[in-house]
Amino acid sequence: MNEIKHILKEQFLLLVENDVLITWSKPKDLWMRFDEPSQTTKWQTYSLIRQLEKFGYIKKQYDESGIFYYSETDKLTDFRVNHCQEKATKILTEELRLLKQEKAEKDVEIQITRELSKQLPEINFCLKNHIKNSQDIIVKLDNKKKIISNIIKNIESCIY
Numbered sequence: 001m002n003e004i005k006h007i008l009k010e011q012f013l014l015l016v017e018n019d020v021l022i023t024w025s026k027p028k029d030l031w032m033r034f035d036e037p038s039q040t041t042k043w044q045t046y047s048l049i050r051q052l053e054k055f056g057y058i059k060k061q062y063d064e065s066g067i068f069y070y071s072e073t074d075k076l077t078d079f080r081v082n083h084c085q086e087k088a089t090k091i092l093t094e095e096l097r098l099l100k101q102e103k104a105e106k107d108v109e110i111q112i113t114r115e116l117s118k119q120l121p122e123i124n125f126c127l128k129n130h131i132k133n134s135q136d137i138i139v140k141l142d143n144k145k146k147i148i149s150n151i152i153k154n155i156e157s158c159i160y
Helices: 009-017 027-031 039-054 074-119 121-153
Strands: 058-062 068-072
Touching: 009 039, 009 074, 027 039, 039 058, 068 074, 074 121
Parallel strands: none
Antiparallel strands: 058 068
16 A cells, blocks of 8 residues: 555554445545544545545445445455554564563563572572562463464464
8 A cells, every 4th residue: 555645544544454344435434433534634535535546445336326435445455454464463573572571581580589589598588489479470471472472373363
């Protein structure tokens, strides 16, 4: 959808990402979903629709009484799937990176706490509890990592 250069493109992408199928839609159906549907937004929506139609993302369809509506084409459907897969993979990969970083920080914290435990035997009980709590957090982080890794691995089945 790189060929579409429009002020409402980002808002349109949010609609596409959130499973709003464009079938038997009027321009009003779209602009009502955009933030702050003003008179300007209405005209911008018509402009966006012309671009989407020009590049084959939507098409005009007529009902039995001859009233026309817009519906998405296979090109927009394919774009939706690819775009959502790429965006989800990017976001989940970043989340996975942050979880790995958090786990590494907890590992360092446990190591430092163990060293303190050797140096300060009088508070060993407290430090051992802190280590246990940190290890529990690491287990939870590992579980989250597994879940996110599985989602990334099976991302196609998560998108539609």
